[in-house]
Amino acid sequence: MEDSTVIHNTFQIERKLKASPERVFAAFADEAIKRRWFFGGSPHAVEHYELDFKVGGRERTQKKMEPGTPVSGKTLVNETVYEDIVPARRIVTAYRMSFDGKPFSASLATIELVPAGSGTDLVFTHQGAYFEGADGPEMRKGGWESLLDKLVKELGESA
Template sequence: MSDRSIEHATFTIERIYPATPSKIFHALSDKAAKRRWFADADGGNAGTYEFDFRIGGREVFSGGQPGGPVYTFDAVYRDIVPEERIVYAYDMFMDGKRISVSLATIELAPHGEGTRLVFTEQASFLDGLDKPEYREEGTADLLDLLGKAAGNL
């Protein structure tokens, strides 16, 4: 008998930012800008960060809190329309074990003088090692950090 399991989930998070779509897109597409809010924000151990923002390019981030598990985000960009959308597929690992496989879409649209961002993730959570509610909460936190970073560009 196998201890394997899978849980499917889809969630959508919306944010309104006072920054323009071009500033939000820059914070998502520029290596130095994204690293500040995505990889370096929590003060943990950012061991690896690679960023090749183009269709077919990869983004890899590996790190974690001292003494805690090491998480690895390994993404491939599948579609990019500047200032409008980004679609990527990614695997998440915890201490080298794959915990989920996802397809994520970021949509950007003007909203007054700012931007409306819609983030949608379709995920397969593997073997009980991660939960949809944890991922949604973590993604919401990252989108809050994105908003703060874009306001400082």
């Protein structure tokens, strides 16, 4: 039997935003807005993207990884299911990532948008299971920190 390992990890990232919960929510729900901040500046070629933002809906991304990276030339697929959505308050997703068809992680991500005066406290909680060959918890956290910084800039604020 092949030796298999799973690393479990939970982390949380918070951002204090000047934007209203409705505006922050729209940055996740509106495909054009999400494309700008989610893929903007990425060196990897997006080959396919679809977003069906509703409970039970799916989001699917397929990227070809650029040369000069440890995963050069591989195809990365991220398949997401929206488990719960409360407009301007909460988004819960379950997602699986794979390289060339081989899964390397499965995660549950919760985005909470808490009204704070005229702004929003965004609380992102990530629970992950990382399989053999996975990027691991620290790289995943760094990736999400970078994505949330891009979201902050999309909203016209300083990261």
